[in-house]
Amino acid sequence: MQIIKPDTNIDFVSKRKLAVIVSALLILIGIASLVVKGGPNYGIDFAGGTLVQVLFVEETDAGTIKDVLSGLDLGSMSVQRFGDNANEFLIRVENSSGELKGLSAEIGAALSAKYGADQVDIRRVEMVGPQVGKDLRSKGIKAIFYAMLGLLVYISWRFEFRFAVGAIIALVHDVTITLGVFSLFGKEIDLPIIAAFLAIIGYSLNDTIIVYDRIRENLAKYNKESFAFIVNRSINDTLSRTLLTSGTTLLVVLALFVLGGGVIHNFAFAMLVGVLIGTYSSIFVASPILIFWEQRKAGKLAAQSQ
Amino acid sequence: MSKSMKIRGGLVLICLVLALFSLAPTLTSNLPAWWTDTVDPIHRGLDLQGGMHLVLAVDVDKAVESRVDTLIDQTEALLREKDTVYKRIERRQGDRLVVIVYDDQAGTEVDALMVESFPSLEQETFTVEGGFIEKHFRLSDTEIENTRDYAVRQALETMRNRVDQFGVSEPTLQRQSGNRILIQLPGVDDPDRAINLLGKTARLEFKMVAEEANLQDAVAGRLEPGTRLLYEKNVNRSTGAVTETPIVVYDKTALTGDLLADANVRIDTRFNEPYVAIDFNSVGAKRFDQITAANVGKRMAIVLDDTVYSAPVIRERIAGGSAQISGAFTSQEATDLAIVLRAGSLPAPVSIMENRTVGPSLGQDSIDKGIKSIIVGGILVIAAMVIYYQLSGLVAVIALVLNLFFISALLALLGATLTLPGLAGIVLTVGMAVDANVLIFERIREELRLGKAPKIALDVGYSKAFLTIIDANLTTLLAALVLFQFGTGPVKGFAVTLSIGIVASLFTAIFVSRVIFNFFLESRTIKRLSI
Numbered sequence: 001m002q003i004i005k006p007d008t009n010i011d012f013v014s015k016r017k018l019a020v021i022v023s024a025l026l027i028l029i030g031i032a033s034l035v036v037k038g039g040p041n042y043g044i045d046f047a048g049g050t051l052v053q054v055l056f057v058e059e060t061d062a063g064t065i066k067d068v069l070s071g072l073d074l075g076s077m078s079v080q081r082f083g084d085n086a087n088e089f090l091i092r093v094e095n096s097s098g099e100l101k102g103l104s105a106e107i108g109a110a111l112s113a114k115y116g117a118d119q120v121d122i123r124r125v126e127m128v129g130p131q132v133g134k135d136l137r138s139k140g141i142k143a144i145f146y147a148m149l150g151l152l153v154y155i156s157w158r159f160e161f162r163f164a165v166g167a168i169i170a171l172v173h174d175v176t177i178t179l180g181v182f183s184l185f186g187k188e189i190d191l192p193i194i195a196a197f198l199a200i201i202g203y204s205l206n207d208t209i210i211v212y213d214r215i216r217e218n219l220a221k222y223n224k225e226s227f228a229f230i231v232n233r234s235i236n237d238t239l240s241r242t243l244l245t246s247g248t249t250l251l252v253v254l255a256l257f258v259l260g261g262g263v264i265h266n267f268a269f270a271m272l273v274g275v276l277i278g279t280y281s282s283i284f285v286a287s288p289i290l291i292f293w294e295q296r297k298a299g300k301l302a303a304q305s306q
Numbered sequence: 307m308s309k310s311m312k313i314r315g316g317l318v319l320i321c322l323v324l325a326l327f328s329l330a331p332t333l334t335s336n337l338p339a340w341w342t343d344t345v346d347p348i349h350r351g352l353d354l355q356g357g358m359h360l361v362l363a364v365d366v367d368k369a370v371e372s373r374v375d376t377l378i379d380q381t382e383a384l385l386r387e388k389d390t391v392y393k394r395i396e397r398r399q400g401d402r403l404v405v406i407v408y409d410d411q412a413g414t415e416v417d418a419l420m421v422e423s424f425p426s427l428e429q430e431t432f433t434v435e436g437g438f439i440e441k442h443f444r445l446s447d448t449e450i451e452n453t454r455d456y457a458v459r460q461a462l463e464t465m466r467n468r469v470d471q472f473g474v475s476e477p478t479l480q481r482q483s484g485n486r487i488l489i490q491l492p493g494v495d496d497p498d499r500a501i502n503l504l505g506k507t508a509r510l511e512f513k514m515v516a517e518e519a520n521l522q523d524a525v526a527g528r529l530e531p532g533t534r535l536l537y538e539k540n541v542n543r544s545t546g547a548v549t550e551t552p553i554v555v556y557d558k559t560a561l562t563g564d565l566l567a568d569a570n571v572r573i574d575t576r577f578n579e580p581y582v583a584i585d586f587n588s589v590g591a592k593r594f595d596q597i598t599a600a601n602v603g604k605r606m607a608i609v610l611d612d613t614v615y616s617a618p619v620i621r622e623r624i625a626g627g628s629a630q631i632s633g634a635f636t637s638q639e640a641t642d643l644a645i646v647l648r649a650g651s652l653p654a655p656v657s658i659m660e661n662r663t664v665g666p667s668l669g670q671d672s673i674d675k676g677i678k679s680i681i682v683g684g685i686l687v688i689a690a691m692v693i694y695y696q697l698s699g700l701v702a703v704i705a706l707v708l709n710l711f712f713i714s715a716l717l718a719l720l721g722a723t724l725t726l727p728g729l730a731g732i733v734l735t736v737g738m739a740v741d742a743n744v745l746i747f748e749r750i751r752e753e754l755r756l757g758k759a760p761k762i763a764l765d766v767g768y769s770k771a772f773l774t775i776i777d778a779n780l781t782t783l784l785a786a787l788v789l790f791q792f793g794t795g796p797v798k799g800f801a802v803t804l805s806i807g808i809v810a811s812l813f814t815a816i817f818v819s820r821v822i823f824n825f826f827l828e829s830r831t832i833k834r835l836s837i
Contacts, residue, residue: 001694006755053668098363098657100505105498123668125497127661132361143792147785154784158777192727195789195800199734202785202804206738206778210745213774241741241748248690248744249737252683256733259682261675263353264730271734 004240013232016288023173023285030180037183043190044126046140048133049094050074050103053124053262056087056115065089068114072106083262088123090262096129103127140194144175147201159212162293167208170286174204174277181273192267200274203249207242207282214238215287227294231287239283246279311828314821321813322708325715332718348718351725351799354673356666357492358500361659362465364485369457369654370450371400377424378403379558384423390415393438394531401450403427405441413439457653458485465489465504467649472503486659497663499642507611507655508646510563510584510631512597515605515617519554532557536607538614541634553614555607560597565590567627569647571640574632580640581632584647591627599623610643676729683733684710691740695747697836701822702743702815709739709807709814716806725799735807742779742815746771747837760835761827768820775816783808 034040044051054065062079069077075094082090097103104125111120128136148168155164175197182189214234222230253275257268331337332347352359374397381403385392393406405416420427420443427443445453462481469477469491478490494500516533524535534557537550567587574581586594597606598620607617608631615633635643687706691699713732717724750767758766786808789801 001696006752098659100501100658101498102501102658102661104661104663121665121667123665125661125663127658129657129659132660139792143788146791147788150784150788151781154781191797192730192800194792195727195797198785198789199731199800199804202782203738205781205785206741209778209781210774213777237752238748241744244690244694244744245738245741248687248740249734251686251690252679252733252737255679255683255686256730259675259679260730260733261672263672263726264675264679267727267730 002240003243008239009233009236010239011232012235012283013228013288013291016284016291019284019288023177023281026177027173027180030177030183033180033183037186040179040183040189041186042133042137043188043193044092044096044128044133045191046133046137046189047094048096048128048130049092050096050107051093051124051126052091052104052107052122053082054089054091054111055085055121055123056089057119057121058115059087060089060115062089065091065111068110069093069107072103072110074103074107088262096127098129136191140191143194144197144201147198148172151201151205155209155212159216162290163212166286166289166293167205167212169289170208170281171201171204173281173285174200174274177277178270178273182270185269187266187269190266192263193270196267196270196274199271200278203275204278204281207246207278208286210241211235211238211282211287215290228291231291235283235287242279242283246275249275308828311821311824314817315825318818318821321712325712328715328719329711332714345718346721348714349721349723350669350673351723351728352490352492352662352669353664353726354669354724354729355492356494356664356669357490358494358497359660359662360489360491360501360504361482361661362461362487362489362505362656363659364458364461364487364652364656365654366454366457366485367400367654370445370453371397372654373453374401374403374445377427380423381405381420384419385416388415388419390419392416398442401445402430403443405443406438407441408438410439413441416441454485458487460653461656462487464650464652468503468646471645471649472500474500487656493666494663495666499638501658501661503642503646505656505658506646506652508563508643508649508651509611510566510647510651511559511609512561512594513555513557513559513607513609514601515607516554516556517604521552521554524554525552529554536609536612536614538607538617539633553607553617555609555614560606561586561590561593563647563651565593566647569644571637571644572630579632580635580637581630582635582640582644582647583628583630586627586629588627591625594627594629595623595625672726672729676726676733680710680729680733680736684736687736687740691743695837698747698750698823701819702740702747704822705743705814705819706736706739708818709811710736712810712814713803713807716810717803720806722802722806723799724803727797728799728803731800731803732807735804735811738782739807739811739815742771742775742811743819745775745778746815746819750835750837754835754837760832763835764823764827768816772816775812779808779812 062081065079066077069091073095077091077093079089079091082088091107093103095103104122104127108120108122148171152164152168155167178197178200182193211234214237215231218230218234218237222233250272253268253271256264257272260268328345331342331345378395378397382395391408391412393408395403395405398404407413407416417429420429424443426446426449428446430442430444432441458481462479465487466479469479474491474494476492478488480488482488489504491500516530519530519533529535533554536553536555538553540549540551541547542549565586566584567590568585570583571580572583573579601620602622603620605617605619607614608629609615610631615631631643684706688703691702693699695702710732713735746767749771750763753763753766754760783805786801786804790798790805
């Protein structure tokens with residue numbers, strides 16, 4: 001079976017100006033959402049706080065739970081349904097406590113007092129102090145920074161510097177848009193999401209490298225054609241592979257998204273967005289950048305020779 | 307069959323047998339001991355098996371303070387011994403010992419004594435205030451550093467003792483950077499109890515009660531120098547209500563829990579209530595003997611972490627070095643108290659920086675869902691590959707299944723920990739692993755379109771795709787390794803399976819799939835490749 005006919009030659013490259021507009025728009029929407037909401041919506045891993053996942057035997061609702069807990073000094077609080085069970089809730093509060101009898105114990109005690117001890121199953125507790133949150137945040141940013149630096153060096157070594165710059169711009173593009181989408185949907189940035197971001201970086205890079213590899217090969221093969229033609233040819237040559245691999249990856253990420261359960265849900269969501277954006281960017285962002293680079297260089301040369 | 311084919315086929319078989327060998331303990335427990343001793347089953351992370359992940363911070367400044375307090379006690383004793391007249395000794399700013407004297411002569415005596423007894427102290431300032439002379443002595447920076455470091459090591463040691471007595475299988479206790487201690491307790495079913503056991507300072511002190519003190523003044527904050535206000539906790543036996551009674555004690559500690567030899571739970575027959583019986587070691591027993599002899603008729607407060615448990619009147623001199631702590635405990639509270647007293651007190655209080663606790667039911671839920679996603683995702687990918695590449699797709703599928711098999715085997719072999727994000731990493735690898743085969747197959751199709759014979763197209767396809775695959779996978783591996791370095795709990799688990807997955811998929815997609823092709827194609831001439 002074939003989706004892409006062998007002689008396919010879609011003119012991607014000529015649409016690069018349109019791609020710039022689309023990308024800029026996506027990034028702007030994301031940044032606007034981030035600005036309006038006052039920065040990324042950090043989960044407790046990065047903001048600090050306490051999180052309790054509770055399974056109730058009896059039916060109850062978020063409002064009742066909030067009322068029960070309103071007497072405690074918890075700071076701002078959110079209660080939402082979670083996972084596949086109808087009576088499972090995620091309670092997230094702003095405060096954390098370093099005391100041995102922590103806030104989670106107080107929350108558990110308050111719920112048990114209201115609903116009865118055998119009606120309340122505390123399935124997960126996470127408490128992150130503000131200091132740890134800060135540490136994790138700086139570690140996360142460092143990780144993404146060092147990953148990009150390492151990739152810049154590796155690609156410069158294996159290809160050329162301009163390829164490395166193109167790849168990194170595509171990565172920043174992908175992560176920024178994913179971050180924006182997260183902000184738009186009001187989803188929290190947690191440790192697993194940083195892992196997802198790095199996986200997106202790895203995945204999108206994988207895609208980009210494969211197109212670049214073909215450009216490198218075609219540069220030797222079609223030495224009479226223009227650079228733009230070669231780039232376009234290479235994107236078309238690898239198009240079938242790009243779509244198939246993105247397709248299979250999307251299939252499993254979708255499986256995770258639907259079946260993976262509450263904790264994995266946001267991770268899969270990030271991957272879903274990232275794989276789509278990553279595929280788009282390796283066709284419409286990473287490769288056209290090489291052409292912009294080439295044109296600028298040609299422009300400079302022309303200016304010099306005058 | 308050609309010789310190179312035999313070698314390569316043999317290599318794949320050896321890998322298979324090795325993988326089976328390392329996976330067997332995960333799949334079944336009915337194996338001979340030498341087998342399970344060589345390879346462990348795959349370690350499941352706390353998020354999958356349930357358990358507790360704690361990061362505790364030792365309040366090292368408190369350790370420095372108590373070091374200064376000890377010095378103050380020693381200095382007081384020395385000054386009395388030498389009959390030096392002084393007004394007061396106190397601790398200031400945490401790390402400073404101040405002796406206040408009336409005149410220059412006493413000041414010189416203090417200087418001489420301190421230089422002789424504690425040469426490491428830095429004499430910092432020398433001020434005259436309201437006719438008195440203040441002599442300041444400060445711990446050196448190295449000594450402060452050592453005290454802090456020792457406090458963390460001591461705390462870690464004590465916690466290890468407590469965990470051992472608590473009975474958790476395969477606990478992890480590690481010192482992290484600075485004053486932090488990481489503790490992982492798999493399968494703990496009562497997290498609150500575990501936290502209490504680990505984090506309780508358990509500083510046991512015996513202090514004499516200041517009977518002449520005025521309680522109203524004390525509660526209002528007016529305390530005589532050298533005394534302090536504590537509260538005695540009382541539990542009403544019939545209603546269970548807790549009341550707190552103020553009680554004023556002398557600052558000076560008569561005896562501490564450091565001198566304990568043993569602590570055990572006993573049952574008080576009068577109220578059928580548990581209490582903790584403690585036995586002092588020989589030094590402690592002697593001192594207890596002296597103190598009780600000197601204070602007959604007075605009350606002695608038994609203080610645990612600044613709460614008075616009881617303050618009985620000393621009716622007679624107590625020789626033999628036994629005492630009891632009672633205070634309306636439940637039997638579990640008494641057991642835990644005995645454990646912490648036996649294991650020793652923490653050198654300084656600890657606070658919880660991070661706590662992640664997963665109940666066992668949630669862990670099993672996560673495993674079930676993770677495996678379900680792997681199976682469903684896998685079937686979808688298999689279907690896509692077979693539809694798209696037909697028989698060749700089947701080869702890729704075999705490579706994929708072997709890939710999953712090898713990843714699990716490597717996890718077991720390396721003793722890596724499988725976490726929930728780790729499971730996600732495996733699912734992701736399934737998606738990405740076929741990429742290498744897709745690249746190869748697309749190349750082969752291209753070569754076939756150029757009119758090459760199937761076998762030649764196969765050769766050229768593999769060799770042309772090889773470099774591309776290496777470049778693409780190494781960059782992803784690079785990202786995974788950075789992730790591993792950054793590694794905090796869940797993220798590390800993801801990085802581990804992703805890295806292992808990349809290595810395993812390189813092997814299966816490039817090498818194993820080639821062997822399968824060769825195996826089928828070697829002895830026949832084919833006109834058409836099913837691709």
